[in-house]
Amino acid sequence: MARSKEFDENVVLDRAMKLFWEQGYEKTSLTDLVEHMGVHRRSIYDTFGDKHTLFLKAMDRFRDKVNAELTGEVKRSKTATEALQLIFSFMIYGEEDSPSGCLMVNSAVELAMRDADVDLKSTESFTLSEQLLKDIILWGQQDGEFNSDYNADDLAEHLHAVCVGLRVMTRTTIPKEKLHRIADLSIKLL
Template sequence: MSRNKEFDETKVLDKAMQLFWEQGYEKTSMSDLVEHMGIHRRSLYDTFGDKHTLFLKAMDRYESKVNASLTRGVKRSKTATEAPLQFIVGILICGETDSPSGCLMVNSAVELAVGDADVNKKSTEAFTTEEQLLKEIIFWGQRDGEFSSDYDAGELAEYLHNVGVGLRSMARTSIPREKLHRIANISMQLLEK
């Protein structure tokens, strides 16, 4: 007879996600995960598989949470002018409150994408999704006359996404948040009419 799980899978996956986000893949041991997640080693393996599989699931969980947050932010926006600022400042300097600094997707891409095809694929897909959302917002603003049409919406989305990835990387350092916000704000000036 199989035993019922004595833990909430989503909650313990969130704990693993937080630990990977904070420490990175290589610095996080199975012992760290067992302790931080608060479950037995056997339960971890039975539920999530090995460390790499758990890491990929943590990346999926992170991406799902970010996408839900971005979608809510865009839907709440009455104008395109509101939406990009929520997008750019909201996730590129993620980790400002009680979350680890930087962004799990960017951190993972920098740490592992060169040698890990699965991480490369997940990172690239996440970046493509974010860039597409930016393109849609920019096009919305250009169509409604809120944003300059001096640049192609797709090319501008590529540029702003690149700025976002750079800022998310810089957020892992001791660079002051004010500087990161200043860079984001200057980059957003490309949208002005």
């Protein structure tokens, strides 16, 4: 008779996600995952597959959680400017008790050039981010908050590049005040 699982898959997947996010794929060993996730090695294989498959599932989990969080922030915003300010603050500070930076950005830098699956998941996530930024820019252009001289697609690509840069910079000791100046100027240029 098959044994029932004695753990919540999403809880242990979140633990794996945070460990990969903090350490990267290559630095994270299966032993690290067993210790951090609080499950047996066999349970990891039975539930998630091998380390690479677990990593891809962690990337999916991260994308879904961040997308839901940012979409919720945008929906609660009263103006497009406020929505962008909230997104930039999220990029700079992240969530409480989370590693700095971004799992997608970190993974793209670490692995995308030699791992087609990671490249695909990273670029899909980046496309979602750009679409969210485009929607906000269009909102701001329609309400007269932002200049309409430039195409919203082009502006979204530019803002996304700024966001990626900010996510990388949050992993350094650069002061948050500098990151805010960069974000504020990016909004003003719209």
